[in-house]
Amino acid sequence: MTVKSILSAGMIAVVAFSTAACTSDPYGRPPTTNQTVGVIGGAVAGGLIGSAFGGGAGKAAAIVAGAAIGGLLGGAIGSSLDDAARQRAYTAQYDAVSYGRRTEWRSDSGAYGYIDPGPAYDSPDGYCREYTHTIYVGGRPQRGYGTACQQPDGSWRIVS
Template identity: 45%
Template sequence: MKVLKIAGALALGAMLAACQTNGMGTKQIGGGLIGAGVGGLAGSQIGDGRGQLLATGTGAVIGLLVGSEIGKSLDRADKLYAERTAQQALETNPSGQPARWRNPDSGNRGQITPTRTYKQSGSYCREYQTTIMVGGKAQTGYGTACRMPDGSWQMQ
């Protein structure tokens, strides 16, 4: 289960972070680099010794590939649609009810579905599943977000 949560955070983080750069080709490069970093960090949480080193390297490579592919397609508007939808869904949707977004300019779309709500260290947290469609290809992820004191939801 821990691997699925890490993979979800990796996928969503790479999907959303890949949009932070702009200009021709820089979204793909930036997405790849951010994905590699997130993937390496996620991989470092698995195993120990040589197994941990292998997991870190594998996570970095997977993150690089996912972040690069998404980064070359998503733009700043896609990221805003996804983030707004995620914040609203995590705050108001019951578990199992998806919230969808679509960028009419790019045609990219996605959804986030809260799957479970629980309390951790005094804060409410929600597990979620997300799918983003870019160029007809679906990228899915699973993760956890917790409500911050200001009322926003932070992806873990």
Template identity: 40%
Template sequence: MKYVTRLVLFTLALQLLAACAPDGQITKRDVGMVAGGAAGGVAGGAIGGNDPAGRVMGTIAGVIIGAAVGGYLGSLWDDYDRKQAAYALENSPDRRQTQWQNPNTNRQATITPERTYYEPNGTPCREFTQSIYIDGRKETGRGTACRQPDGTWRIMNNQ
């Protein structure tokens, strides 16, 4: 049953990611949906107890709820936030926090590049920590972004 749960989570995550990225660009909303869905699925499976049917139903409910919440949190970042984050990834030294307040949403956010490394093909990548403040509550995540040939930064994974 453990493998069925993992297969369901993996399949739903791939479907969510593919459905949300028709142009090949994965957005914060997409990443939030997948991360939230995965976390919700794990939590739902644990809440489902020892009953196999309960675990499956809990996992499915957790994926749906987690994807909705994660997608919402990810969508809170608008274009202004993406530009600020890209500027920090491009220009800030490792372990130096960049903070801003979005004039459109009035939300505060920070990003801290933690470690810079280069792929074998020479592509620069940076591990980072990010935080946004929603209604006074701090939501924090970690991820990795790599610079694309066109100069933009693409999130490769997010936790």
């Protein structure tokens, strides 16, 4: 295993466990086992999917962004999305924040969703935009919110 692979795996693990620690229901109860497994599994899968994007420093940002998105998706809906659905959701989310327009996605398993990006603005983190990702599994919507900022190489990174 290369140093780069070890660092990438370490970044994914940090995002996965930190996202799992923050996951709770609206009443402040701790996450269920499915939520925790979904967060960690989603972060790992998202990190692996993210590793397919970018190059150099952009690749590391894509891995972290993928892990964050996967953690968000995994925590929001447990382990209900398959890998293909997660990949479609990740790609759609990246496109939505990159192009600043609503982007929809649909999986073969019946899960679907859309991402509504907000207007871009300048911040201390750079050129950023907030977004809402709505995911439907079994006809029930789940929403996640976040902020993405553009990196010097043009890629986007999830910052919250």
